[in-house]
Structure formats: structure tokens, C-alpha cells
Amino acid sequence: MEHAVTDLPFKVAHGSIVIIKNLPVWQCENCNEYLLEDAVMKGVDDLLSGIDSKVEVEILSYAV
Template sequence: MTCYLCNGNYKQSTTTHFVDLKKCMVIVKHVPCWECEQCGEIVYDDAVAERLDAIIKQVAEMMTEIAVVEYTDSKAA
């Protein structure tokens, strides 16, 4: 896989994903991703992006100001 920004190569990695929902800040740790070895650009595959959306929606419903959660593959988590 080649980076669309710099043409570098991607490697599998993990990252911390931040989302500001105005009413709260969500931090998801240890998210699987692809990271460019050259410029550091981060991309997610479709399954990870869908899981992140579900995690963020679940946390946003809790109405907390700041939430720090671990990424899990399980939809029940």
C-alpha cells in the first residue's frame, strides 16, 4: 500500500484517535491503523472506521466531558 501524500509505504501500527464532539472529547487508545513510514499519515481500514464510529456514538450518549477508552474489536464492549 502506498501513501497518497508522499508515496511512502504503509506499515501496520496502532494510534490514538481523538474526536472533539463539542460537548465532550473522546480519546480512543490503541486503534489499529496503517501508518506511512515516511510522513506518518494514518489511515484506517473500513472495519476499524466503522468500529470507531460505533465507539464514539456509544461514548457520546453517556454525556461525559472527557472519555478515554480502549479500542476493542467486540461490538459488545
């Protein structure tokens, strides 16, 4: 696994999709699998809980 910064989509309630940009992840060198650290996952949860779920697509930037 190596560190990478990428943009990932997350499905939330009511058919909304949130795209979080500049997300720090671990990426497998052999396949395109990503792994999020617990602290990053917590940050993602915080971002997702703060969005307006009536919006179909929302694009956010992950701030460390």
C-alpha cells in the same frame, strides 16, 4: 504504509473529545499520517455513538 497500533483523539458533539486507545491503523513511513480501514472506522463510529456526550474527555480502548 505499515500497520501500527496507536491512540487517537476524536471530536464529537458538544465539545467532547474521545481518545481511543489501541487503535489499529495504517501509518505512513514518511510522515505521521494515519489511515483507518473501513471496518475500524465502523468500530470507531459505534464507540463514538455510545458515549455520553456530556463528558468533556473520555478515554476508551478499541477492542477487535
